[in-house]
Amino acid sequence: MSISVNKYICGYCGACVGVCPTGALELVETWIEVDNKCTGCGICQKICPLGAIEVNR
């Protein structure tokens, strides 16, 4: 499971990184990178102020 971040919506604020329980996310300059620790829990999706994240099921 993984997530997709729509880079045209994302405002690179890092809020999703701060809530990800597995540490799967990283804010690199102006984009979010996701690694294979993602469990698809959806917490980041819930928190994003702009709604840039989708969980792939």
Place this chain on the structure above:
Amino acid sequence: MKDHYDVIVVGAGPGGSIAAKTAAKEGLDVLMIEKRQEIGDPIRCAEGVGKFHLKQHIEPDPRWICADVKGSCIISPDGTRVEMAEEMSGGEVGYVLERKIFDRALANESALAGAEVMVKTRATDLIIENDTVCGIKLMHLGKMHEVRSKIVIGADGMESKVGRWAGIETAVKPSEMETCAQYLVSNANIDQEFCHFYLGNEIAPAGYVWMFPKGGNKANVGIGILGSKSGEDRAIDLLNDFMEKNMPDAKIIEMVIGGVPVCGTIDRTIANGLMLVGDAARQSDPITGGGIINAMNAGKMAGEIAAKAIRTGDCSTDTLQEYEELWRKTIGKEINNNLIVKETFVNFTDEDLNSLAYSLKDVNFTSMSLLDLLKALFKANKKLLWDLRVIFKDFIKNDIDFKYKAE
């Protein structure tokens, strides 16, 4: 960049810059790295700060001050207003900053004190040997490097990874994070001497809307809602609703988003060779969301204790424990008190909020302190606020204030 420093500071926000400046002034060899190519930009802040506490760290400079604030105005769901203004000489108690310039000025101060600063340089991991942090791995312009140090100070903000790399759990739950959106608007038409706060479960579930004056008829208008309430309606949607209803003539000239940890103090902020400061240590205030001053205060403590540890030759938690104790006694105490207040308030209905505001209609506030506000509220609403009784004796004993104390 050298192979070895006394101290490496990760992140050039207010916490990192003050830590780097303090450590460099103590004569240490300091490297501060920042992953962004421009320090301070984009901002994640409403930019409000108390004068008294700010001045302990830096001389106010008109280049990064946008507005002088003399009071705040809280507006309940039915429009009842509670005004609090400082009536002391001089009048103004807070500033609204230009953080882009402020953060750079602070970084510059650390450079002038002797720290080496690198931008577009991201920490990617820690070097850990024998259960001790001995430096960092970093990426600069696509190349990986290893740099060693006696102490690493993690000042890497809300999205902090430094603590996690050392095994310190810093992830916050959605119910422990305010998710925020803000516009800088022109044609704001608000009273430029007041910070405004709009409460209500419809406009901002478990949060509020703020309007901070930014000078020249501009304002930071933003919203924070508890992450657990975000979903269908996100911070940005609720902000757009608010703007449409309340500020139809305002023109948006900048957009800001971000998250504020409101989890209260975390269990641990040190490891052998490591200290966390500011948002990385979750030191932001659960009520106001303010974190600039706490980050700076913690940065100063960490810089001083780094110097002490390096002088004694022991950078283990035995020595760094002093930092842990120092910040918990001061910053931590206030955060945990305010956490109780936050947890009481997020459960209030709009009717509760209205009646609380109404109960203050005849109170004449002569200060902007949160404590004064809470005391007046408690006096008039003992039943509703009974959970708060524990904090008053603490508050009074420690003389904790709202960071807006006038000199």
